Amino acid sequence: MTDFDRPAMTAIDFAAIPRERLSALLRRMPKAELHLHIEGSLEPELIFKLAQRNGLSLPYASVEALRAAYAFNDLQSFLDIYYAGAGVLLKEADFFDMAWAYFERAAADNVVHAEIFFDPQTHTARGVPFEPMIVGLEHACRRAHAEFGISAKLIMCFLRHLSEEDAFATLERSLPYRQHFIGVGLDSGERGNPPEKFARVFARCRELGLHLVAHAGEEGPPAYIESALDVLRVERIDHGVRCVESPALVKRLATSRMPLTVCPLSNLKLRVFDTLADHNLGALLDAGLCATVNSDDPAYFGGYINDNFVQTFAALPALGARQAWTLAANSFEASFVDAEHQQRWRAQLDAAFAAG
Ligand code: ADE
Ligand code: ZN
Numbered sequence: 001m002t003d004f005d006r007p008a009m010t011a012i013d014f015a016a017i018p019r020e021r022l023s024a025l026l027r028r029m030p031k032a033e034l035h036l037h038i039e040g041s042l043e044p045e046l047i048f049k050l051a052q053r054n055g056l057s058l059p060y061a062s063v064e065a066l067r068a069a070y071a072f073n074d075l076q077s078f079l080d081i082y083y084a085g086a087g088v089l090l091k092e093a094d095f096f097d098m099a100w101a102y103f104e105r106a107a108a109d110n111v112v113h114a115e116i117f118f119d120p121q122t123h124t125a126r127g128v129p130f131e132p133m134i135v136g137l138e139h140a141c142r143r144a145h146a147e148f149g150i151s152a153k154l155i156m157c158f159l160r161h162l163s164e165e166d167a168f169a170t171l172e173r174s175l176p177y178r179q180h181f182i183g184v185g186l187d188s189g190e191r192g193n194p195p196e197k198f199a200r201v202f203a204r205c206r207e208l209g210l211h212l213v214a215h216a217g218e219e220g221p222p223a224y225i226e227s228a229l230d231v232l233r234v235e236r237i238d239h240g241v242r243c244v245e246s247p248a249l250v251k252r253l254a255t256s257r258m259p260l261t262v263c264p265l266s267n268l269k270l271r272v273f274d275t276l277a278d279h280n281l282g283a284l285l286d287a288g289l290c291a292t293v294n295s296d297d298p299a300y301f302g303g304y305i306n307d308n309f310v311q312t313f314a315a316l317p318a319l320g321a322r323q324a325w326t327l328a329a330n331s332f333e334a335s336f337v338d339a340e341h342q343q344r345w346r347a348q349l350d351a352a353f354a355a356g
Contacts, residue, residue: 010325012353017321021356026309026324030348032113032331033106033294033305035238035261037157037187038137039086039119040297041102050088050097058088070300075219075270076189082300086122095136103144103152105298109306112345113335114152116141117185120170121159134177153336155213157185158201160193167201182336183211185238186228190220195227202232211235211336213261217242218272222249229258236261236334241272243289244280254288259334264312265303266296276315285323292331325353 017025044066051058060066066085072078089095099116106114116137123133134154141152156174158167174181184205186198195214202212216228218239225243228234229252240260243249253260264279266272273279284291293312298304303311309327313319328349332342 010329010350010353012321012325012350014320014322014325014353017353017356019320022313022321022324023310025321025352025356026313027306028110029324029328029352030110030112030345031305031309031328032115032292032335032345033111034115034236034259034292034331034334035117035263035294035296036102036114036305037082037117037119037297038099038102039089039122040082040301041105041299042085042089042098043101043299046098046101047085047088050090050094054088054090054094056088059084070269072269072300073271075191078270078297078300079189082297083122086119087126089123089133090128092132092136092139095133096140099137099140100143102298103140103148103150105304106150107144107148109304111150111305112348113332113337113341114144114150115155115182115335116152117155117157117187119157119159119187120174121162121166124170124173130173130177134174134180138180151337151341154181155183155185155211156181157187158198159188160186160197160215161189164197164201167198168204171201171204178208181210183213185212186214186216186232187238188215190215190218190224194220194224195232199231202234206233213238215239218267219270222246225249225253235259235336239263239267239272241267241280241284244283244287250287250289253290257290257333259290259292259330260284261294261334262291263294263296263301263308265298265301265308269301276312279312279316281312282316282318282323285319285326290330290334291327292334293327321353325349 044063144150212234213236214228215238217225236259295305332345
């Protein structure tokens with residue numbers, strides 16, 4: 001990337017955009033979503049519908065009772081309910097319906113590109129084969145492109161609370177479907193599961209030409225971000241908000257333009273920050289980091305990507321039109337798409353801001 005291409009470079013007069021137009025602009029601007037767990041988009045209504053279709057009973061009497069259980073103290077308390085919810089996914093049509101429901105929401109939020117996580121071990125552990133899972137997701141991605149013009153790619157995540165051996169077995173099982181995903185990630189409980197545990201798996205994925213990302217610095221310390229970079233050699237950090245505890249790390253991330261896929265409503269619901277007004281998104285941007293805004297698990301955290309943008313900007317008065325534009329421009333820069341597509345979306349972004 002040349003200096004001319006850097007997202008910070010634009011001729012837009014941000015000061016001329018009044019604050020009352022910001023929320024509409026945040027919704028209308030084109031954006032890429034780079035941190036979305038497809039299993040985390042499973043709304044309670046769809047969980048009940050799929051349970052009924054598959055003849056499964058749920059330990060909740062109603063959609064309302066299930067939704068009422070979404071009160072989390074931390075990451076683990078969320079993961080317990082999230083893995084249980086994914087238990088209704090058995091057949092190709094279930095995976096398709098889940099992903100299609102997400103794409104309908106994403107299209108309404110003006111998402112033009114999505115790089116979507118899926119957690120195969122959550123399903124293979126229950127005896128669901130790879131084929132229906134990946135075929136159902138792939139089918140939804142293709143239809144999203146055909147109907148909404150959204151370009152969508154899949155990223156396969158390894159569950160870090162499971163063993164290296166399990167991750168290698170998952171990688172092996174995924175290889176017949178290698179052309180259907182562009183990269184691998186690392187998710188699930190961060191504490192006590194440092195990136196080093198998966199050094200050899202990621203090295204193999206790198207040899208296979210896969211893109212590499214990892215959750216780090218959500219609940220885990222800045223040292224986990226450093227080892228995701230140095231040991232796993234990732235190209236993006238998912239969350240990464242705890243980097244601010246290490247000024248040297250912040251400097252390193254800024255200088256290298258290492259993207260952080262930040263998820264404000266997730267951080268609020270999992271108590272990484274007490275309130276949205278305490279969130280450090282503004283500080284990350286001020287430090288020159290390539291931060292982006294994403295929804296993580298929108299069905300569980302109370303909002304999709306536009307809700308994340310609008311609520312966070314409402315809570316942080318220092319965020320205005322310049323930061324809105326920068327976050328969208330960063331999302332294209334941080335994506336794994338070619339320069340031509342990135343430039344096309346940048347032009348659409350500038351046009352949205354020029355129209356005010
Ligand atoms: N899996 C789904 N959402 C996650 C998150 N926020 N952190 C770690 N693993 C996850
Ligand atoms: Zn996540």
